[in-house]
Amino acid sequence: MATNGRLAGRVCVVTGASGGIGAATVAVFQREGATVVGVDLDADAPGDLALVADVADEDQVQDTFQRVRDSYGHIDVLFNNAGISPNDDASVLDTALEAWERVQRVNLRSVFLCCKHGIPHLLDNEGPMSGSVINTASFVAVMGAATSQISYTASKGGVLALTRELGVEFARRGVRVNALCPGPVDTPLLRELFAKDPEKAARRLVHVPMGRFARAEEIANAALFLASDESSFVTASTFLVDGGLSAAYTTPL
Numbered sequence: 187m188a189t190n191g192r193l194a195g196r197v198c199v200v201t202g203a204s205g206g207i208g209a210a211t212v213a214v215f216q217r218e219g220a221t222v223v224g225v226d227l228d229a230d231a232p233g234d235l236a237l238v239a240d241v242a243d244e245d246q247v248q249d250t251f252q253r254v255r256d257s258y259g260h261i262d263v264l265f266n267n268a269g270i271s272p273n274d275d276a277s278v279l280d281t282a283l284e285a286w287e288r289v290q291r292v293n294l295r296s297v298f299l300c301c302k303h304g305i306p307h308l309l310d311n312e313g314p315m316s317g318s319v320i321n322t323a324s325f326v327a328v329m330g331a332a333t334s335q336i337s338y339t340a341s342k343g344g345v346l347a348l349t350r351e352l353g354v355e356f357a358r359r360g361v362r363v364n365a366l367c368p369g370p371v372d373t374p375l376l377r378e379l380f381a382k383d384p385e386k387a388a389r390r391l392v393h394v395p396m397g398r399f400a401r402a403e404e405i406a407n408a409a410l411f412l413a414s415d416e417s418s419f420v421t422a423s424t425f426l427v428d429g430g431l432s433a434a435y436t437t438p439l
């Protein structure tokens with residue numbers, strides 16, 4: 187186990203590890219000395235150990251954390267990051283109940299399960315700082331979009347409220363719990379949108395004061411801060427990393 191770095195000696199579990207933000211975070215956590223377990227539906231997740239699991243399935247979640255504990259003896263950081271945003275989740279007028287429930291299952295129920303079965307391992311650690319939980323919400327948890335994805339937005343609002351409550355509940359037991367709320371991130375999905383419909387992409391971009399989308403590494407760096415002891419007084423927070431998006435009324439030309 188590495189002895190150097192901001193996460194030296196820590197065992198971190200990253201869900202959605204094969205995705206844009208997940209993979210970038212695995213790399214940053216490893217660079218900072220952590221042992222990282224990548225969890226994903228995808229079999230080739232990055233990390234020191236890759237585990238295949240559906241994070242919305244209770245048995246699989248319980249088993250995943252037990253396997254990490256058995257492999258490394260302790261768990262220090264949970265980055266509950268897996269999520270989906272399918273095209274058939276749109277306006278409330280057009281979204282089928284099945285799509286609503288599919289998105290709630292992956293985005294909200296999974297975070298409940300990963301906290302329910304992950305936090306007990308963090309509480310087993312000795313010392314005043316037992317662990318850090320980072321749940322990925324989104325800027326849409328705090329502001330509305332005319333280009334609605336109704337179930338996605340509601341799921342992220344749920345993640346934010348759940349996280350705040352857990353942060354308060356565990357504050358005196360050494361476990362910090364924060365909601366990481368990224369603004370739009372430059373992912374293959376967004377690049378496709380730019381290529382297909384530059385006008386629609388430009389419409390989104392105009393709301394970001396910085397005039398660009400985030401890079402996955404910039405979200406990973408925020409996760410690093412929340413995972414490390416540098417954020418020792420930060421809990422139950424709505425940690426917005428959005429290029430100023432949620433603060434803007436008008437943006438620079």
Ligand SMILES: NC(=O)c1ccc[n+]([C@@H]2O[C@H](COP(=O)([O-])OP(=O)(O)OC[C@H]3O[C@@H](n4cnc5c(N)ncnc54)[C@H](O)[C@@H]3O)[C@@H](O)[C@H]2O)c1
Pocket residue numbers: 201202203204205206207208225226227228239240241242267268269270271292322323324325367368369370371372373
């Ligand atoms: N990309 C953005 O602009 C953006 C903005 C705000 C918030 N977010 C959130 O950040 C998180 C990561 O997003 P991303 O852009 O890296 O997405 P991504 O699609 O690149 O990665 C998501 C990963 O989650 C995995 N996954 C999906 N369902 C799963 C399940 N049931 N069990 C296990 N793994 C599962 C996928 O296989 C994929 O590897 C998501 O929660 C997303 O909602 C993204």
